[in-house]
Amino acid sequence: VQIPEAFALVEEGVYRCSGVLSSEQIKYLDTLSLKTVLILSVEGPSRALSQYMKTKGIRRIHLGMTRWQANLGWKPVSEELIKDALECLLDKRNHPLLVVCSSGVRETGTLIGCLRKLQHWNFNSIVYEYRSFAGGKGKYTQELFIELFDTDLV
Numbered sequence: 001v002q003i004p005e006a007f008a009l010v011e012e013g014v015y016r017c018s019g020v021l022s023s024e025q026i027k028y029l030d031t032l033s034l035k036t037v038l039i040l041s042v043e044g045p046s047r048a049l050s051q052y053m054k055t056k057g058i059r060r061i062h063l064g065m066t067r068w069q070a071n072l073g074w075k076p077v078s079e080e081l082i083k084d085a086l087e088c089l090l091d092k093r094n095h096p097l098l099v100v101c102s103s104g105v106r107e108t109g110t111l112i113g114c115l116r117k118l119q120h121w122n123f124n125s126i127v128y129e130y131r132s133f134a135g136g137k138g139k140y141t142q143e144l145f146i147e148l149f150d151t152d153l154v
Contacts, residue, residue, distance in 0.1 A: 001027045006104030006133050013095030018104030026052050036094040040064045040107035076142045077110050083153045085111050105137045113146035
């Protein structure tokens, strides 16, 4: 059993990790007793993760597919994706919930940053958390998106 890449407890009942999981990492998910997997990337989950969700009766919400938009200008993700994902994440009926995207950084990191902004975290703390997961994969435009995100949308 292995802990998934970019795995962390976000809040009670909310977890995050990369959506690319090995069979050993998927075994770790059993310890979470998941009810929902929230997929933020356009790409679908791996065959192994899809099979796991089906076998365990875990609800799959693939917002990346339904909320993806082309030509967003400088924005790394759409505000609609983040707004809908936050509403899903904040609904305790979906907990325990796992948030995934293909890298575990881009969409997931942006969503968690916007959640922290909604929780009134200091912006420096939000960026620190984002960068600690992003490593070398972080993007300034995602930090800017978090800073400019209108929490009144949620």
